[in-house]
Amino acid sequence: MMENILEVxxxxxxxxxxxxxxxxxxxxxxxxxxxxxxxGAGKTTTIKAILxxxxxxxxxxxxxxxxxxxxDKTIKExxxxxxxxxxxxxxxxxxxxxxxxxxxxxNWDSNLFFKELSDFSLPKxxxxxxxxxxxxxxxxxxxxxxxxxxxxxxxEPTSGLDPIAxxxxxxxxxxxxxxxxxxxxxxxHITTDLEHIADYITFINDGEIILSKTCDELLEEYGIVKCNxxxxxxxxxxxxxxxxxxxYEYEILVENKKEFLKKYNVTTIDKLTLEDLMLLMIxxxx
Amino acid sequence: xLGLIKKDLLMIKSNIKTLFIILVVxxxxxxxxxxxxxFILPFMSVMIMISTFSYDAYNKWDAYASCLxxxxxxxxxxxxxATLLLIIITTAIVTILMIAIAYAxxxxxxxxxxxSTVLGTAFATIILQSFMYPSIYKFGVEKARIGIFIVVFGxxxxxxxxxxxxxxxxxxxxxxxxxxxxxxxxxxxxxxxxYLSYKISEGIYKKKEY
Numbered sequence: 001m002m003e004n005i006l007e008v009x010x011x012x013x014x015x016x017x018x019x020x021x022x023x024x025x026x027x028x029x030x031x032x033x034x035x036x037x038x039x040g041a042g043k044t045t046t047i048k049a050i051l052x053x054x055x056x057x058x059x060x061x062x063x064x065x066x067x068x069x070x071x072d073k074t075i076k077e078x079x080x081x082x083x084x085x086x087x088x089x090x091x092x093x094x095x096x097x098x099x100x101x102x103x104x105x106x107n108w109d110s111n112l113f114f115k116e117l118s119d120f121s122l123p124k125x126x127x128x129x130x131x132x133x134x135x136x137x138x139x140x141x142x143x144x145x146x147x148x149x150x151x152x153x154x155x156e157p158t159s160g161l162d163p164i165a166x167x168x169x170x171x172x173x174x175x176x177x178x179x180x181x182x183x184x185x186x187x188x189h190i191t192t193d194l195e196h197i198a199d200y201i202t203f204i205n206d207g208e209i210i211l212s213k214t215c216d217e218l219l220e221e222y223g224i225v226k227c228n229x230x231x232x233x234x235x236x237x238x239x240x241x242x243x244x245x246x247x248y249e250y251e252i253l254v255e256n257k258k259e260f261l262k263k264y265n266v267t268t269i270d271k272l273t274l275e276d277l278m279l280l281m282i283x284x285x286x
Numbered sequence: 287x288l289g290l291i292k293k294d295l296l297m298i299k300s301n302i303k304t305l306f307i308i309l310v311v312x313x314x315x316x317x318x319x320x321x322x323x324x325f326i327l328p329f330m331s332v333m334i335m336i337s338t339f340s341y342d343a344y345n346k347w348d349a350y351a352s353c354l355x356x357x358x359x360x361x362x363x364x365x366x367x368a369t370l371l372l373i374i375i376t377t378a379i380v381t382i383l384m385i386a387i388a389y390a391x392x393x394x395x396x397x398x399x400x401x402s403t404v405l406g407t408a409f410a411t412i413i414l415q416s417f418m419y420p421s422i423y424k425f426g427v428e429k430a431r432i433g434i435f436i437v438v439f440g441x442x443x444x445x446x447x448x449x450x451x452x453x454x455x456x457x458x459x460x461x462x463x464x465x466x467x468x469x470x471x472x473x474x475x476x477x478x479x480x481y482l483s484y485k486i487s488e489g490i491y492k493k494k495e496y
Binding site: 048051052053054055056072073074076077079081083085086087088089090091092096099100101102103104105127 | 288289290292293296297300338341342344345346347349350352353354355356357358493494495496
C-alpha cells in the first residue's frame, strides 16, 4: 500500500542568484504539511518543480508513487492547485471556469463547484476582475477542490483573506483530509493558520530544508528560553540551536525543553510558536 | 483539450459586443461605398486573439494551465484551433455580408471577386498570426507586438526600395497562369504555414519555465 502521497528526493535547481540544494521530504496520506520559509527561500520554486512547471531540475519527485515527469497527465488529474497570482484570465466568470474545467478533469464535479461558490457567496456570473482579492482567492480554492483531488498543493492560499474567511477555508482543508486518503502541501506566511491545521512542518531557508518534523513534536519539544547575559554565558553552545540578543535579554531556541530544564537552572521556557521559530532560525546566530 | 479551446472562445465571446459594433459601423460604411469590408473582421480577429494573449500573460494563465492534465501539451494547440475557428467564422460572416451588400447596392454579385478578396484577406491574417504567435510565446505579448511592428514596417520599406529596381511582372504572370488553382493552393499554403508556426510555438512552450 502506498504510504507517501508525495516524495521529494535530492531536488536541486540552479539559477544565477539562487539554488535549491538537495531538497528532501515526504508527505504521508491523510496529512497536512506546512511549508514555511521567508520570501525567496525556495518554497514556490520547490512547488513549481513538484508540479513540473519549471525545467532542468535534478532529483526525483514521486506523486502517488509515480514519477512526476513520466506520469504528468495521470498525476495532474488528482492534484488541486492554488498558486500565488496564477489563475484564469480575469475577463472570465466562475460559470466559464466550470464550463472549461468539466472538459479538463475526468472527475470535475459541477454540483460541488456551484455549491462551494454559493457557500462562499461568490457570484457565478460576474467577471473575476470585479472580485476582491479575498473573493478571488476563495474562487481559486473552490476551483482546486472541485475535481475531488487526492493532493492539494497550495501556495499562500490564505493570503488576502479576512480572519473569518481564513477560518472557513481552514475548515474546508480539514474536511478535505478527513477520509485519510487525501493530503495537503501548504505554503504560508500566516504561521498561526499552520499551527491549527498542519501535521508536519517543513522549513526551508536559502534553498535548503533546515527542519522537517511533526507540528506536535516542534511545538511540544522545542522552546524559547529568555535569560540575561550572565545566564546565557553559562549555557553550552551544543544545548541550543540559535540565539538572538535583544535589548534587555537573550532569546534562545532549544530543541529539547525537558532536557534543558534538567540541566540548567531556568525558571521559564516559553512555548514555541512557528513565527518565533522562523525568526530565530533566520535571524538568530550560533 | 476541448476545455482549453473553450477557454479561448469564451474570452473571445466577452469581446463579441465590440466585434458587433465594428461590424455594424463598417457594414454601413461599406453599404455607402466608403469602405471595403473584407479585411475588417479578420484583422479584428487578430486584435482579439492578441488581447487573449495579454489577459493570459497578466493572469499567468500559462503557468496555471501547466498544472492541468495535459495542460502544457494542449495549451498551444488550443490557441491555434481557436484562432482558426475565429478566422473561419469571421471570414464566413464577411463573405455573407459582402454578398448581401453587393446585392443590395447593385443587384448583381461578382462571386469570384468576393471569394478572391476574402481568401486573400484570410491568407494575410493567417500569415501575420503565424509570425506573431511564436514571437509571443518566445518574448511575450508586448515585446512581440513591437517586434512585429518593426518587422512589418521594415518589410514595407525594404519592399518599396526593392520594387524600384526589380520588375515583378514575371512573378505576377506566374500567379496569373495559375488561374483558379490558387483558390486551392492558397488554403493549402495557409494551413501549412499555420502548422509550421504551431510546431515552432509548441517547441518554445514545452521548454518554457514559469
